[in-house]
Amino acid sequence: MWVEWTLAVRFLREGRTQSLLILSGIAIGVAVIVFLSALISGLQANLIDRTLGTQAHIKLQAPLQRNHVLPAGDGVATLVLETPRPQPLRSINNWQQLRDTLDAQPDITAVSPVISGPALARRGDALESVALLGIDAPRYLRIVPLDQSLVQGQFRVDAGQVVIGSELARDLGASRGDTLRLDTGSDNDTLLTIAGIFELGVSELDARHVYMDLRQAQALLGLPGGVTVIDLRVDDLFGADVIAERLGRLTGQRSESWMQSNAQLMNALNAQSQSTNMISFFVAVSVAFGIASVLSVSVVQRTGQIGILRAMGTTGRQMLTVFLIQGALYGLAGSLLGGMAGYSMLWAFNTFGPGLFAAPLSPALLAWATLLATVTGMLAATAPARRAAALDPVEAIARG
Numbered sequence: 462m463w464v465e466w467t468l469a470v471r472f473l474r475e476g477r478t479q480s481l482l483i484l485s486g487i488a489i490g491v492a493v494i495v496f497l498s499a500l501i502s503g504l505q506a507n508l509i510d511r512t513l514g515t516q517a518h519i520k521l522q523a524p525l526q527r528n529h530v531l532p533a534g535d536g537v538a539t540l541v542l543e544t545p546r547p548q549p550l551r552s553i554n555n556w557q558q559l560r561d562t563l564d565a566q567p568d569i570t571a572v573s574p575v576i577s578g579p580a581l582a583r584r585g586d587a588l589e590s591v592a593l594l595g596i597d598a599p600r601y602l603r604i605v606p607l608d609q610s611l612v613q614g615q616f617r618v619d620a621g622q623v624v625i626g627s628e629l630a631r632d633l634g635a636s637r638g639d640t641l642r643l644d645t646g647s648d649n650d651t652l653l654t655i656a657g658i659f660e661l662g663v664s665e666l667d668a669r670h671v672y673m674d675l676r677q678a679q680a681l682l683g684l685p686g687g688v689t690v691i692d693l694r695v696d697d698l699f700g701a702d703v704i705a706e707r708l709g710r711l712t713g714q715r716s717e718s719w720m721q722s723n724a725q726l727m728n729a730l731n732a733q734s735q736s737t738n739m740i741s742f743f744v745a746v747s748v749a750f751g752i753a754s755v756l757s758v759s760v761v762q763r764t765g766q767i768g769i770l771r772a773m774g775t776t777g778r779q780m781l782t783v784f785l786i787q788g789a790l791y792g793l794a795g796s797l798l799g800g801m802a803g804y805s806m807l808w809a810f811n812t813f814g815p816g817l818f819a820a821p822l823s824p825a826l827l828a829w830a831t832l833l834a835t836v837t838g839m840l841a842a843t844a845p846a847r848r849a850a851a852l853d854p855v856e857a858i859a860r861g
Contacts, residue, residue, distance in 0.1 A: 480791075486751045487795025487838075488802060490744040491830050495803030498830075499820040500810070501737045505730050507818035509698065512726055513719055515661045517573070517604050517692035519705045520722075521714045523553050550578050552687025559712055560691060568704055571603035571694035576675060578682040578689065582625075583642040584633040591629065592669045593643065595678020595688075604692045607659050607672065613637040614657030619674045622656035626667035630658045643671065645681045745833060748795075749841035757844070781847060788842025789835050796834035800827045 474480075526546045533539040553559065556574055563572045576595040581588060598618055602608055607624065608616040614637035616624055623643075625635070635641060635655055644650040653673065660667055679685050691714075695704055701718040709716035720727050804827070807820050 483751050483791055484795045484798065487748050487791060487834055488799035490748045491796045491799025491834050492802035492806065494741050494744055494830050494833070495800055495826055496806045496810075496820075497740055498737055498826055499803075499807050499823065501733050502823075502826075503818050503820035505733060506821070508726065508730070511662070512723060513698070515605055515663050515666055516719060516722075518695045518698065518701045518719050519693040519708065520717050521553065521559075521691040521693065521708065521712060522689065522717075523551055524713065524715050550682060550684065550689060552576075552684050552689060553691065553714060556688045556691065559714075562712075563691065563693065563708075568695055568697065568700075569693055570696055571600065571692075573597060573600040573604045573692045574675070574688040575601065575690045575692055576678045576682060576684060576688045578645065578678075578684075580671070580681070581644040581646075582629065582633060582671060583644060584635055584639070587633045589629060589632055590669070591625075591643075591671045593645065593678055593681065594670060594672050595675040595682070596672055597675050601672075601692070604694050607661075610659045610661050611657050612660045614655070616659075617656040618672050621651075621653050621677070622673075623653045624657040624659060624672045625655055626670050627658055627660040628664060628668035629671070630655070632668070643681060645683070651677075651681065741833070745837050748792075748834065749837050751841075753841040753844060785839055785842050788838040788840075790838070791842075792834040792836070792838025793831065795838075796831040799834070800830060803827075803830075 526548060528543055528546055530541055530543065560572055560574055563569055574597060578593050580591050580593040582591045596618065598616070602616075611624075612627055613630075614624075618624055623641075625633075625641075630636065633641060637655055637658060639655050640652050641655065642650055642652050675688070679687060693708075695701055697704070699720075702720045705716040705718035705721075708714075804822060807822055811819050811822075
């Protein structure tokens with residue numbers, strides 16, 4: 462095999478200008494792949510973090526109530542005018558047992574029972590419609606780290622204390638330590654103290670959510686001992702829909718993943734991934750054509766040398782291997798140079814860029830780009846290599 466390697470390296474040295482040009486082209490292509498792939502990956506991670514930092518990965522709720530229509534007897538036709546049933550606020554049956562079962566699932570990292578319902582928040586002349594959420598604080602903070610988003614006060618939801626959003630506090634003219642009245646449409650309205658104010662950066666949440674202790678919310682909403690939602694967090698974000706479907710069958714509850722509730726985000730992520738794949742494909746094609754053209758010219762230029770080598774006993778298989786090695790070396794060397802250039806651009810982006818998000822420096826990405834360029838180089842060299850291997854020694858010497 463050393464003969465093939467020696468010839469391949471010698472041919473590369475003899476055509477230094479061509480080699481430098483094709484290496485530059487490959488390096489630029491690989492740098493583009495590495496930089497754009499890391500950039501898109503960082504952007505997607507930032508979007509997912511901003512979206513899922515304020516919500517559960519999976520929500521379990523009680524099944525919808527449906528009308529039961531009695532079947533008609535044999536030979537009887539019935540006309541039914543059906544009105545959908547209203548959905549009252551109701552608890553998940555046996556939620557404590559369900560919570561403990563979910564805690565034991567290996568692919569679920571956090572389980573948090575929540576009771577949620579509508580209420581009116583009053584303070585002075587201000588009146589705002591809010592979503593009241595009763596939580597088990599230690600469990601809920603593993604789903605949504607609200608304590609890291611406080612702009613005033615502390616995260617305390619016990620002993621008549623609540624935590625509200627910054628926009629709601631602004632609309633009510635309230636700050637930490639003030640009181641507000643929560644009215645749930647029954648005689649269970651109560652005065653509560655604002656212990657903290659959070660700001661998640663999501664207007665709907667900052668303007669409507671009021672967090673309080675689970676038991677107090679149960680009393681206010683008229684569901685003593687009940688919960689309306691079980692929030693879940695899972696390891697595999699992009700497998701959440703499969704896990705949600707399985708949990709729905711397992712528990713008999715209505716199950717929804719973040720991928721269903723954020724369909725537009727999923728479409729955007731898929732479009733970004735497809736764009737990156739298309740860019741990588743066309744860069745690889747351009748690199749392949751560049752390598753193939755250079756090696757084709759090399760075969761023409763070295764026709765006489767190839768004829769002499771064949772006359773001296775070099776087999777067609779060996780000549781085929783020589784040019785395949787050249788293609789692989791082009792791809793490998795160009796990808797290493799391009800990888801370093803791509804990493805340099807990523808370092809500059811993370812250090813001097815706008816700071817909106819960080820593009821990850823992944824060794825796996827460099828390994829993938831290197832493998833892609835090397836394989837592309839070998840595939841691109843196939844046609845010129847077969848042409849060189851098929852040359853007749855006598856004709857080659859005559860042409861040379």
